[in-house]
Amino acid sequence: MSKTELTPAATALTDLILDLFRLNSRVLASGDRLVAPLGLTSARWQILGAITSAGRPQPVAWLARDMEANRQNVQRIVNDLEKEGLIAFEANPHHRRAQLVVLTDKGKQTFDAAMRLQAPWANDLSDGLQVEDIETMRRVMAAMRSKLEGTGDEEHT
Amino acid sequence: MSKTELTPAATALTDLILDLFRLNSRVLASGDRLVAPLGLTSARWQILGAITSAGRPQPVAWLARDMEANRQNVQRIVNDLEKEGLIAFEANPHHRRAQLVVLTDKGKQTFDAAMRLQAPWANDLSDGLQVEDIETMRRVMAAMRSKLEGTGDEEHT
DNA sequence: AGATAATTGACAACATGATGTCAAATTGAT
DNA sequence: ATCAATTTGACATCATGTTGTCAATTATCT
Numbered sequence: 001m002s003k004t005e006l007t008p009a010a011t012a013l014t015d016l017i018l019d020l021f022r023l024n025s026r027v028l029a030s031g032d033r034l035v036a037p038l039g040l041t042s043a044r045w046q047i048l049g050a051i052t053s054a055g056r057p058q059p060v061a062w063l064a065r066d067m068e069a070n071r072q073n074v075q076r077i078v079n080d081l082e083k084e085g086l087i088a089f090e091a092n093p094h095h096r097r098a099q100l101v102v103l104t105d106k107g108k109q110t111f112d113a114a115m116r117l118q119a120p121w122a123n124d125l126s127d128g129l130q131v132e133d134i135e136t137m138r139r140v141m142a143a144m145r146s147k148l149e150g151t152g153d154e155e156h157t
Numbered sequence: 158m159s160k161t162e163l164t165p166a167a168t169a170l171t172d173l174i175l176d177l178f179r180l181n182s183r184v185l186a187s188g189d190r191l192v193a194p195l196g197l198t199s200a201r202w203q204i205l206g207a208i209t210s211a212g213r214p215q216p217v218a219w220l221a222r223d224m225e226a227n228r229q230n231v232q233r234i235v236n237d238l239e240k241e242g243l244i245a246f247e248a249n250p251h252h253r254r255a256q257l258v259v260l261t262d263k264g265k266q267t268f269d270a271a272m273r274l275q276a277p278w279a280n281d282l283s284d285g286l287q288v289e290d291i292e293t294m295r296r297v298m299a300a301m302r303s304k305l306e307g308t309g310d311e312e313h314t
Numbered sequence: 315a316g317a318t319a320a321t322t323g324a325c326a327a328c329a330t331g332a333t334g335t336c337a338a339a340t341t342g343a344t
Numbered sequence: 345a346t347c348a349a350t351t352t353g354a355c356a357t358c359a360t361g362t363t364g365t366c367a368a369t370t371a372t373c374t
Contacts, residue, residue, distance in 0.1 A: 004272065004273050004276045005276065006276055006279060006280065007280050007283060007284075008288055009284070009286050009287075010283040011279075012283070012288050012291040012292065013279055013282060013283040013286065014275075014279050015295070016291055016294060016295050016298075017184055019295055019298045019299070019302075020177070020180065020184065020298065021184075021185075021203075022225055022302065023177065023298045023301060023302050023305075024178065024181040026301075026302055026305040026306075027177065027178075027301070028178075029305075029332085030305050041359070041360085042360095043359080043360060043361090059321095059322075059323090061322055061323080068179055068182075069361085070360095070361060070362065071322080072323090072324090072325090072361090072362080072364095073360070073361055073362075075322090075324080079324095094370090095321085095322080095370070096368090096370090097321090097322055097323060097368060097369055098321080098322055098323075098369085098370090099323090115161065116161050118171070119162065119163055119167070122163060122167035122168075122171050123163065123164050123167045124304070125167070125170060125301060125304055125305070126164060126166035126167040126169070126170040127164075127166070128300065129166050129170065129297060129300060129301075130166075131165055131166050131169050133293050133296070134166065134169040134170060134173055134297060135169065136290050136293045136294065136297075137173060137293065137294040137297045137298075138176055139290070140286060140290050140291060140294045141173075141177065141180045141294075142176070143285065143286060144180060144183075144184070145176070145179065145180050145183055147281070147282055148184065148187050148282070149183075186362090189362095198329075198330085200329080216351095216353090217353075218351070218352055218353080226331085227331060227333085228352080228353085229332080229333080229334095229353085229354090229355090230330070230331055230332075232352090232353065232354080236354095251340090252340065252351085252352080253338090253339065253340090254338060254339055254340090254351090254352055254353060255339085255352055255353075256353090316373100316374090317372100318372080319370100319371080319372070319373090320369100320370080320372085321368100321369080321370070321371085322367100322368080322369075322370090323366105323368085323369100324365100324366080324367085325364105325365085325366085326363100326364085326365085326366105327362100327363085327364085327365105328362080328363085328364105329360100329361080329362075330359100330360080330361075330362100331358100331359085331360080331361100332357100332359080332360100333358085333359105334355105334356085334357085335354100335356085336354080336355085337353095337354085338351100338352080338354100339350100339352075340349100340350080340352090341348100341349080341350070341351085342347100342348085342349075343346100343349095344345100344346085344347085344348100
């Protein structure tokens, strides 16, 4: 049997992935439009969210790991956010170079404003969807992610 | 009732979207690694696929519409592919400027090679997934896409 | 203590995607 | 036929993401 044969599930998955790309780009575009009036983008919003979720101040490299994102990229955006006064750096007692990232008052207010915009957006987008189907989708995505795991996130080696 | 209240479905959807971002980035990274030996990237691969799916030669702008992608961006990558000999331009009898994009022999061979790599990759990634669950995920994504539709794709106006 | 690893931020180069502008070419309305 | 609107490719700019390198710092091992 040739290796170019696709199983039924693989055929369905191939189509699903093309849909995934398109949906990802639409959600990003919609999110960008949503928070643009606040001077945010999806990427900046996500970083503010990571800082908030962390609970306590963390260095940039730790935030990047939490987000499963690129260290250098998070650093660049964090630096931009610092220039605009949304975040600030604090001295790290355990590491002289790795400063801690904290939200400024302006950063907190901006993030809260984004959350207030997000609520009606999410309510509308989820209207008519079954919670059960959403959970099924998350299970499928989790299975795919675990299969794709560990094959490309290491920085050195 | 405050507009910052999230319905149960909206709460599930918010988590789902964060998973969506991560899965999208992993699939892209995995796809890039898969076809890198062929000199392809996910973006180039997708464009070769659009040319193939079209059935007959089309101008860049039509391909971009088929892909629901950016016209200028597709143009840049198509130009790169032309420099590397994977695609070629043909005169368009109906439009002097809008040349038709066709795969060269090298382009066809490269795309076929990518498909041969993709088959075992998709079979492995879909192994253990229920076709029914994959279909459910596609339905949810389709519902989301239709809600996000028409709010940001127009080029002018 | 001293050597080696790992972590971290800074910097640079490049790929990708979004957006805007412009001129050439085509289409459509009158 | 003529003029306006649309389509299309070319070019430019910026935001984001990836990758590689380097030096400073910290952690680990002996």
